[in-house]
Amino acid sequence: MAHIRPIILARSSCSHCGFVFPSFQAESEEQCPRCGNAGTKMLWPDASALKLFEMTLTFAERANGMVSDARQQLASDAKELLGKDFDGELLVSAALEAQAIYNQATEEDRWTDALFDRILRAIQTRLSLESLDQARMLWGLLGAFSETTEDGQVTVILACTFLERLLGDVLTVLGITSGLTYSQAERRMEKCQSIDQRKAFFHDMTRLHVTMDNAFQSLGYGAFWSDWNTIRKRRNDFVHGLPWAIGEETTRLAVKTSKQAVPALAQLQNTYCIR
Numbered sequence: 001m002a003h004i005r006p007i008i009l010a011r012s013s014c015s016h017c018g019f020v021f022p023s024f025q026a027e028s029e030e031q032c033p034r035c036g037n038a039g040t041k042m043l044w045p046d047a048s049a050l051k052l053f054e055m056t057l058t059f060a061e062r063a064n065g066m067v068s069d070a071r072q073q074l075a076s077d078a079k080e081l082l083g084k085d086f087d088g089e090l091l092v093s094a095a096l097e098a099q100a101i102y103n104q105a106t107e108e109d110r111w112t113d114a115l116f117d118r119i120l121r122a123i124q125t126r127l128s129l130e131s132l133d134q135a136r137m138l139w140g141l142l143g144a145f146s147e148t149t150e151d152g153q154v155t156v157i158l159a160c161t162f163l164e165r166l167l168g169d170v171l172t173v174l175g176i177t178s179g180l181t182y183s184q185a186e187r188r189m190e191k192c193q194s195i196d197q198r199k200a201f202f203h204d205m206t207r208l209h210v211t212m213d214n215a216f217q218s219l220g221y222g223a224f225w226s227d228w229n230t231i232r233k234r235r236n237d238f239v240h241g242l243p244w245a246i247g248e249e250t251t252r253l254a255v256k257t258s259k260q261a262v263p264a265l266a267q268l269q270n271t272y273c274i275r
């Protein structure tokens with residue numbers, strides 16, 4: 001995975017009107033391209049938000065490495081067991097298929113020979129094995145295989161924190177440009193921790209009472225917003241007791257969403273949250 005230097009994402013936010021523009025030299029005399037104000041500009045996203053983004057990428061890279069290690073280990077264990085080479089991708093797909101059959105079965109069926117037989121036949125077919133005995137030998141390995149790594153889970157949790165942090169900042173600006181003082185806006189944000197409260201805040205404070213769903217949609221970031229909702233749901237499922245809720249796919253989606261976050265939220269701010 002190519003590493004993006006987070007500072008490339010950094011922009012300036014005009015402290016007068018809230019407009020975000022692609023310059024982050026705090027010392028320069030440059031005026032806000034929208035309102036012409038030459039006063040203080042703020043780094044946006046600020047240094048700690050950029051750090052969260054950098055950490056997200058670092059853990060994603062580590063998670064990638066762990067996944068390829070897990071796959072290599074699976075192939076070498078299978079070779080040791082049956083004395084022949086297997087294609088790594090094929091082994092992973094056999095493992096996922098066998099696990100899916102098991103997961104989809106009812107509690108009662110899980111104890112039956114019929115289900116076990118179905119699992120073994122699926123493994124035999126997928127890997128072109130000579131006998132069901134060979135499939136039986138591999139099942140222990142395939143049944144235990146997991147691509148869900150702690151680094152992947154950390155990636156998703158960090159990405160959600162980063163995204164929520166950016167949205168919180170945008171909503172604080174919205175509060176200020178709608179007439180609240182800075183500390184009033186901050187206090188309101190502290191009370192808006194859930195996404196539903198934040199959506200309601202956005203809707204109440206925007207001049208035309210836009211919903212956040214419609215806002216992202218009309219800015220061309222509908223897919224981004226829907227991906228964000230997906231990873232937030234997986235993160236919540238994970239935190240509330242489903243350890244497998246975050247898999248490799250969710251990790252990949254979290255990285256993709258994080259990389260789109262700054263342009264998407266800058267657009268949101270510039271369209272709906274400026275004075």
Ligand SMILES: [Zn+2]
Binds near residue numbers: 019034
């Ligand atoms: Zn301005």
